[in-house]
Amino acid sequence: MANDAGAVFDVVILGGGSGGYACALRAAELGMRVALIEKGKLGGTCLHQGCIPTKALLHAGEVADQTRESAQFGVKSVFEGIDIAAVHKYKDGVVSRLFKGLTGLIASRGITVVEGDGRLVSPTAVEVGGVRYEGRHVVLATGSVPKSLPGLQIDGNRIISSEHALVLDRVPASAVILGGGVIGVEFASAWKSFGVDVTIVEALPHLVPVEDESSSKLLERAFRKRGIKFELGSRFSGVEYTDAGVRVSLENGKQVEAELLLVAVGRGPVSAGLGYEEAGVAMDRGYVLVDEYCQTNVPTISAVGDLIPTLQLAHVGFGEGILVAERLAGLRVAPIDYAGVPRVTYCDPEVASVGLTQAQAVERYGSDKVALIDYNLGGNGKSQILKTAGSVKVVSVKDGPVVGIHMVGARMGELVAEAQLIYNWEALPSEVAQLIHPHPSQSEAIGEAHLALAGKPLHVHD
Numbered sequence: 001m002a003n004d005a006g007a008v009f010d011v012v013i014l015g016g017g018s019g020g021y022a023c024a025l026r027a028a029e030l031g032m033r034v035a036l037i038e039k040g041k042l043g044g045t046c047l048h049q050g051c052i053p054t055k056a057l058l059h060a061g062e063v064a065d066q067t068r069e070s071a072q073f074g075v076k077s078v079f080e081g082i083d084i085a086a087v088h089k090y091k092d093g094v095v096s097r098l099f100k101g102l103t104g105l106i107a108s109r110g111i112t113v114v115e116g117d118g119r120l121v122s123p124t125a126v127e128v129g130g131v132r133y134e135g136r137h138v139v140l141a142t143g144s145v146p147k148s149l150p151g152l153q154i155d156g157n158r159i160i161s162s163e164h165a166l167v168l169d170r171v172p173a174s175a176v177i178l179g180g181g182v183i184g185v186e187f188a189s190a191w192k193s194f195g196v197d198v199t200i201v202e203a204l205p206h207l208v209p210v211e212d213e214s215s216s217k218l219l220e221r222a223f224r225k226r227g228i229k230f231e232l233g234s235r236f237s238g239v240e241y242t243d244a245g246v247r248v249s250l251e252n253g254k255q256v257e258a259e260l261l262l263v264a265v266g267r268g269p270v271s272a273g274l275g276y277e278e279a280g281v282a283m284d285r286g287y288v289l290v291d292e293y294c295q296t297n298v299p300t301i302s303a304v305g306d307l308i309p310t311l312q313l314a315h316v317g318f319g320e321g322i323l324v325a326e327r328l329a330g331l332r333v334a335p336i337d338y339a340g341v342p343r344v345t346y347c348d349p350e351v352a353s354v355g356l357t358q359a360q361a362v363e364r365y366g367s368d369k370v371a372l373i374d375y376n377l378g379g380n381g382k383s384q385i386l387k388t389a390g391s392v393k394v395v396s397v398k399d400g401p402v403v404g405i406h407m408v409g410a411r412m413g414e415l416v417a418e419a420q421l422i423y424n425w426e427a428l429p430s431e432v433a434q435l436i437h438p439h440p441s442q443s444e445a446i447g448e449a450h451l452a453l454a455g456k457p458l459h460v461h462d
């Protein structure tokens, strides 16, 4: 527990996840006196129950698949199975090294870290264990937790959330995953690689339904090939326990039995009982409402991360935290263009995108003003070497800038960094076409797509 209670801080931050700690680091860098209040572990969901541990599981799954499939590359190996305790040891090792680095970084910036459950008690103060921490400004960053459906009780045993799935001490024989969004398909992918018989149930017509429809279809094709089953446009109607696990019923009358049910229907804000409404903060269904500078209707209170109704991504939390710190320090800040934030789903194959989908571009500019190219990875040498399938689809305004890039295939998450620059710098296809990409690399697919869109296709069959 920090000992400088009673001091007035420049900023008191409630919640030490991606949004809160990024704000704390930048504020301290700008010379502000900062208190950071955290009831769990610094790093929050992303480091302990989200981005990092899931990607470690997915990587272990990739190693398993490569071992199973090594003969097609002429490499002899025998896949003997998954040692889940060893997988957890590897995953936990990654998390603990990053956690150590983060706590050291926060300490080195002179930030006062307060351990405990905080509650907003005035527009300028947070109370922790009876001690009041006053700030010129307060930043709310209490994040989110897994949601469920009405009447669906998560028991942590056979009906679990992502938090339980990350520490599961066994590889289940089978699983139903409720929800075909990012978290659902990432677990489906990792578990399939571990040998689990997986069925995804999604109420909307496609997996990863917020992505461009062509990306969803490519992912569905790849998942089908991998033997991952899915029920699309199917609403959950109930679940009952069986001797061996659970029986999940759908509104269309189908039933799926499995050892367990993973509920991945989204995450809701952590705000109940924390004093936000009492302090006069405007809210909507538990989310704190903010303007484009992450300021609430109470001038001394800002909010960032999953607590506000923007994209629930760690790097969005970082960006919002930095924006608030800089605004409080009196720097000129620009609102975030949320369409320009890269989005990656780290399943196999990866789905990555930035900007508008084709449908959104058509809605904004009209179908006669939109041009697009869908470059198949079949023509990309490095993708063939990796034996991955998919495409790079580029959407532009006719005779205008690129407004969306959508990619499916192995390692596409790394390529989205270039796609992000193209979108955010409002590049013309002809300008990107001038850039020479390294050969053989998957980034050539981005180059090829822009060459084609600029009217000078190279490796494209008519």
Ligand SMILES: Cc1cc2nc3c(=O)[nH]c(=O)nc-3n(C[C@H](O)[C@H](O)[C@H](O)COP(=O)(O)OP(=O)(O)OC[C@H]3O[C@@H](n4cnc5c(N)ncnc54)[C@H](O)[C@@H]3O)c2cc1C
Pocket: 014, 015, 016, 017, 018, 019, 020, 037, 038, 039, 040, 041, 042, 043, 044, 045, 046, 047, 049, 050, 051, 052, 054, 116, 117, 118, 119, 141, 142, 143, 144, 162, 183, 270, 274, 304, 305, 306, 307, 311, 312, 313, 314, 315, 316, 317, 346
């Ligand atoms: C399974 C999974 C996988 C994910 N994968 C990715 C990914 O690959 N990439 C990506 O960008 N995002 C991913 N995310 C999303 C990402 O984790 C979140 O967007 C991000 O963590 C949000 O940051 P935050 O700071 O808003 O909230 P959190 O990280 O949830 O942090 C909030 C913190 O506030 C603390 N807190 C809450 N209430 C109080 C209180 N009263 N007093 C004191 N402390 C309190 C909590 O303990 C917590 O540490 C994933 C999420 C999940 C669940």
